[in-house]
Amino acid sequence: MAKIPKKQLESLGGTIVHNLPFPLDTSPEALAWLKKMAPIQIEQPYSIVYLHSYAQDSPWFAGLTNKKILANRDPETGYTYATPRGHDMYTGDETDWIDITERKAAVHAFTVCHFGSESFLEETPYVLVLVEFEGVDTLLLSRLTGIDPEQANLDWIGMELKPQFLRNSKLKPTDVYFIPA
Amino acid sequence: MRPVYAISGGVSKFAKTRPDKNYQAVIKEAYDYAIDDLGLSFPAFTDNVDGSVASYFSDHFSRQLMAAIMAQDYLGLCPKPSHRVEGGGATGGLCFQEAWKSIASGHMDVVVAYGFETMSHVETWKGNEFIALASDVSFDYPVGGFYSGYYAMMVTRHMKEFGTTVEQMAHVSVKNHLNAFHNPYAQKRNRYTVQDVRDATMVAWPLTRLDICVMSDGAAATVLASEEGIRRLEKAGAKIPHPLVKVTGIGRGTDAMRMSDRPHVDYDNFIQNYATQQEKDSQETMKYYKELWDHGTRYPGIHSFRAGRTAGNMAYKHAAIQDPLTELDFIELHDAYTSSEIQTYEDLGLCRYGEGGPFAASGKAFLPNIEYGLDLTDEPICPVNPSGGLIACGHPVGATGLMQAVFAIWQLQGSIDKHFEDKTLQIKDARKGAIHSHAGTGTYVTVSVLEKE
Numbered sequence: 001m002a003k004i005p006k007k008q009l010e011s012l013g014g015t016i017v018h019n020l021p022f023p024l025d026t027s028p029e030a031l032a033w034l035k036k037m038a039p040i041q042i043e044q045p046y047s048i049v050y051l052h053s054y055a056q057d058s059p060w061f062a063g064l065t066n067k068k069i070l071a072n073r074d075p076e077t078g079y080t081y082a083t084p085r086g087h088d089m090y091t092g093d094e095t096d097w098i099d100i101t102e103r104k105a106a107v108h109a110f111t112v113c114h115f116g117s118e119s120f121l122e123e124t125p126y127v128l129v130l131v132e133f134e135g136v137d138t139l140l141l142s143r144l145t146g147i148d149p150e151q152a153n154l155d156w157i158g159m160e161l162k163p164q165f166l167r168n169s170k171l172k173p174t175d176v177y178f179i180p181a
Numbered sequence: 182m183r184p185v186y187a188i189s190g191g192v193s194k195f196a197k198t199r200p201d202k203n204y205q206a207v208i209k210e211a212y213d214y215a216i217d218d219l220g221l222s223f224p225a226f227t228d229n230v231d232g233s234v235a236s237y238f239s240d241h242f243s244r245q246l247m248a249a250i251m252a253q254d255y256l257g258l259c260p261k262p263s264h265r266v267e268g269g270g271a272t273g274g275l276c277f278q279e280a281w282k283s284i285a286s287g288h289m290d291v292v293v294a295y296g297f298e299t300m301s302h303v304e305t306w307k308g309n310e311f312i313a314l315a316s317d318v319s320f321d322y323p324v325g326g327f328y329s330g331y332y333a334m335m336v337t338r339h340m341k342e343f344g345t346t347v348e349q350m351a352h353v354s355v356k357n358h359l360n361a362f363h364n365p366y367a368q369k370r371n372r373y374t375v376q377d378v379r380d381a382t383m384v385a386w387p388l389t390r391l392d393i394c395v396m397s398d399g400a401a402a403t404v405l406a407s408e409e410g411i412r413r414l415e416k417a418g419a420k421i422p423h424p425l426v427k428v429t430g431i432g433r434g435t436d437a438m439r440m441s442d443r444p445h446v447d448y449d450n451f452i453q454n455y456a457t458q459q460e461k462d463s464q465e466t467m468k469y470y471k472e473l474w475d476h477g478t479r480y481p482g483i484h485s486f487r488a489g490r491t492a493g494n495m496a497y498k499h500a501a502i503q504d505p506l507t508e509l510d511f512i513e514l515h516d517a518y519t520s521s522e523i524q525t526y527e528d529l530g531l532c533r534y535g536e537g538g539p540f541a542a543s544g545k546a547f548l549p550n551i552e553y554g555l556d557l558t559d560e561p562i563c564p565v566n567p568s569g570g571l572i573a574c575g576h577p578v579g580a581t582g583l584m585q586a587v588f589a590i591w592q593l594q595g596s597i598d599k600h601f602e603d604k605t606l607q608i609k610d611a612r613k614g615a616i617h618s619h620a621g622t623g624t625y626v627t628v629s630v631l632e633k634e
Contacts, residue, residue: 012304039200046244054319083320083441109341109483111333112386113325117310120325128330130338130441130483139441139483141324152386157341172323 012043054171056086059097064175067165071100071136082133082140104134105161105178112149125149131161131178146179182285185428187631188406188414188421190587191215195368195399195575198301204243205255208297208400211580212256215293215402215587220420223257229417230404231289232262236276236296237579238269241311243299252295262289269315270515272296273401273582274618274627280405281428281629290410294586297400298577308396315621317439329393329518331440331622333385336520339484340387345523345538347387351378352542352555353519354391354572359553361569363605366584368397368575374554378519392519397575401583403590426593430500430615430630434491436481436623443487445479455480455490457497457530459504466533473535480534486521486623489528496615496628497530506531506545509563509630510611511592513585515619516570525617529628531563550605567592567606582618582627589614593633 020040023030054061063070072095073080074088081088081095088095108130116124127144144161160181169175191214193199193207202210216226233256235249245251249265268275273296280294300308313326321331339345355375361367373391381389405428406414411421437443446454448471452461460466481487493505502508512529516522523537532540540546544557546565568574568588571581591600592611598604611633618627 010304041200044244052318057319081442083439085442089437089442109334109338111330111337111388112383113327113330113333114383114385115306115309116325116327116330117313118304118306119310120327121306123325126325128325128327128334130334137445138443141321141439141441143324154337154341157337173320174324 057084060084061171061175063099064165065169065171067101068099069101069163069176070097071133072096073098080136081138082131082136083138100133100136101163103136105131105163105181107144107157107159107161108132108139110144110152110156112152129161129178141173143174143177144179145177183287183407185281185284186406186408186411186425187428187586187590188404188411188425189215189219190403190583190590191218191401192366192580192584192587193400194366195397195577195580195584197368197395197397199299199398200301204248204297204299204400205252207299207398208252208295208402209256211400211402212293212295215404219404219414221414221418225417227257229414230258230261230291230293231410232283233258233293233295234276234279234283235263235265236267236272236294236583237265237298238267238272239298239311239578241314242302242308244302252297256295258293268625269620270517270576270578271582271618271620271625271627272579273584273586274616274629275433275582275625276579277403277582277586277616277618277629278431278433278627280403281431284405284407284410290407290413292405293402294405294583295400295402296579296583298579299398300396300577301398305396321439327385328621329385329388332518332520333388335440335483335524335622336387336518338482339520339524339537342478342484343535343538347379348375349538349542350387350392350519350523351375353516353522354378355553355555356547357516357566357570357572358391359551360548360567360606361573363601363603364569364574365601365603367569367573368395369573371573388518388520394517394571394576397577399575399577399580399584401580401587403583403586422594422596424634426590427632427634428629429632430496430502430628432492432494432496432499432628434488434495434626436486436488438621438624440483440622443481443483445482447479448474451480455487457494459530460533469533478535484524485534486524486528486619486626488623488626489525489617489619489628492617492626492628493529496630500630500632502630505529505615506563509613509615511564511567511589511608511614512617513566513568513570513589513614514617515581516566516572517576517619519572521619522565522570525619526565529615529617531565548606548608564608567608582616585616585618586629586631589616589631593631
């Protein structure tokens with residue numbers, strides 16, 4: 001049975017106030033009273049648009065737009081990163097791009113987010129997965145759909161996956177997501 | 182390096198919100214308490230302190246760049262030297278160690294480390310967004326950035342790999358909340374059962390609201406000094422409890438911000454680079470680990486905190502600790518999640534990797550004089566989070582690691598009764614303790630060992 005909430009949801013916003021209670025005189029007694037005042041709290045909006053560069057990782061996003069999952073590989077050792085990385089952390093060498101779209105993929109770990117950051121609250125519940133690819137040394141964080149989030153269980157780990165791509169790319173890592181294979 | 186002593190501390194009341202005071206005045210609560218506990222006046226302490234280190238995590242929360250200098254001037258510490266440190270959830274632990282460095286190096290003789298966070302200035306889910314911005318904003322945050330989700334993924338892997346259960350995790354929540362029942366500084370002082378923890382609202386499967394710490398406003402401060410600094414303070418009238426509390430071990434470690442990038446090393450690499458000396462010295466443990474690896478375990482993957490193991494090994498070596506479980510009288514560790522306390526038991530060598538779940542439910546990390554209402558199989562050996570930890574005390578990020586230091590100082594000074602007006606949490610004959618501070622999914626971790634001389 002669904003839980004019955006005991007609290008009203010809190011939110012900002014409210015009445016616009018143009019004056020506040022204050023002593024009618026500034027006698028020492030009245031000024032001493034000011035130390036017993038409750039604090040005044042105001043809203044201070046703040047927003048900003050960043051011009052964010054994907055820089056050397058840009059081809060990965062271009063790949064998703066074209067339904068390809070790229071990975072980075074050290075040219076000498078072959079150590080392969082599912083999440084893009086311009087330089088290998090062991091050799092320090094610049095990495096190369098490879099295509100891993102057709103590689104076998106599986107759930108390495110997962111969770112179902114029933115809450116989230118403000119930006120994602122409307123999308124709850126959503127399933128986060130760390131995806132492992134055959135022959136790739138590191139993982140990729142992604143979303144899993146096509147599965148009932150209320151039925152979370154450890155047997156999901158190891159589940160084979162196949163990638164899906166947004167038809168209308170948003171140039172975000174969520175341009176690719178996964179469903180059970 | 183010179184000996185460094187942790188001589189005093191103070192903690193503000195941690196609360197959901199502190200609109201009654203600005204952050205400078207909340208820091209001053211903790212700062213004044215630390216000075217008062219030394220028996221010094223504000224001007225006398227100001228005359229004798231050489232400098233400070235400030236700790237806070239997020240400019241987003243405060244919406245005030247260079248907030249630390251405004252605390253420095255409010256505390257009357259200008260023009261003395263100071264700097265701010267930041268390293269996510271480990272900010273307080275890093276701050277403590279920066280103060281230690283200033284003294285150990287001979288640069289200063291008396292240093293105050295203070296930290297704060299004001300998380301109530303935004304709504305809870307916006308606050309979660311700010312915290313999630315401490316993950317890769319190109320590849321992690323846009324997928325559904327949520328720290329509880331990140332830690333939940335880590336623990337699903339831990340559960341799958343090692344058989345850890347949600348009931349074992351709930352034991353941590355019951356323990357820490359009930360410990361905090363006796364700590365007046367704690368934000369949440371409640372008595373829960375394992376069933377209460379499991380019945381609480383699900384946040385990120387399998388973590389419920391009672392597996393997770395809350396956001397807080399609060400501050401903490403500690404005073405560290407050299408032998409010369411102590412002489413100077415005592416000459417000025419300070420009453421410093423003897424025997425002194427000495428900082429005997431310092432360790433730090435790091436790992437990749439993106440969990441996905443962390444290595445999955447083989448058995449030989451693990452034994453050579455990460456196993457504790459105690460583990461290496463045990464044929465039985467080596468055989469246990471070989472079997473784990475034969476079944477597919479790799480290290481650290483996402484189930485373990487390599488930074489925590491590195492910091493622990495470094496601090497134990499510095500403090501000449503061979504067997505932390507029996508040599509440490511208590512540990513205050515970073516339990517932002519019940520799961521991360523279990524993972525940290527393993528990192529800190531209180532048990533072997535894979536055995537954190539049974540260890541949590543065994544009773545070894547509980548206090549001996551509290552009735553938890555649990556069926557525990559073992560006697561307490563090394564109480565973990567006797568204060569109630571982050572889960573119950575709250576987690577005003579920049580203050581948390583320093584709060585741990587203050588509670589550790591009071592444990593070792595034997596003054597818990599004086600500060601809590603309740604002696605329940607005082608560990609009998611406490612001589613050696615560790616504090617452990619941890620940032621986002623194990624990126625920065627500090628371990629410091631404190632010891633009564």
